[in-house]
Amino acid sequence: MFGLANPDRFARFTRPLVPVLWAAAALLLIAGAWFSFTAPEDYQQGDTVRIMFVHVPAASVGLMVYGALGVSSFFALVFRHPLADAAARAAALPGAAYxxxxxxxxxxxxxxxxxxxxxxxxxxxxxxxxxxxxxxxYMALRASIDDEAKAARAAAVLGLVGLINLPIVKFSVDWWNTLHQPASLVRADGPSMPTIFLTPLLTMMAAYAVLFLALWLTAIRTEIVRRRVVAIRARRALEA
Structure with a gap:
């Protein structure tokens, strides 16, 4: 795994993986949409229950993506590894969108x-x-500092600070009285919803997760190329 921290090895390893992830994400999204629209109405919520198949996966994956951003920020800040910084930067926009x-x-x-x-x-x-x-x-801080090295360090610190919020999001329904219902999926006694709703929900969660991986790896590969182009231009400018 640590061998993939080398940008060249990472690029070679992910080259055939990226199209597979894009194809898998497309198939899962199609299947998830089919299951979502063919599921019956809920006896209380009616057709509005279908919003759950978009909302819950988006919230769950958005939380997961910030975890990836935070861990990448840790490796970028502690070990000063450019690929970790590229991974953190690449996770920000998809995570914000989710x-x-x-x-x-x-x-x-x-x-x-x-x-x-x-x-x-x-x-x-x-x-x-x-x-x-x-x-x-995180994105605004990176954009506001012209020096990429300083921007990376400042954004990494902010990324690490944001990890404090993840358990608050996860356990807020248990720690405080909220309008949100308690956990329905991850429970000691198993999921509390019927299979007819659980199937489209889990399919959409898988689709969103695989889609993020496809977006993330594509963005990291693009960032590697961008940094190489910047380095080449800077070297040529010094030689000129």
């Missing part, structure tokens, strides 16, 4: 269920909003 999708679909789901688009006192909503702000802050 988290924004979770916030938007959560509002669409909350209106018919709770009677409100947004509830400021809900711990889960607020912690996910904070997660989204960490993503935006």
């Amino acid at each position: 988290t924004l999708l979770a916030l938007v679909t959560g509002s669409l789901w909350g209106k018919p269920m709770w009677g409100a688009w947004w509830v400021w006192g809900d711990a889960r909503l607020m912690s996910v909003l904070v997660l989204f702000l960490f993503y935006l802050g």
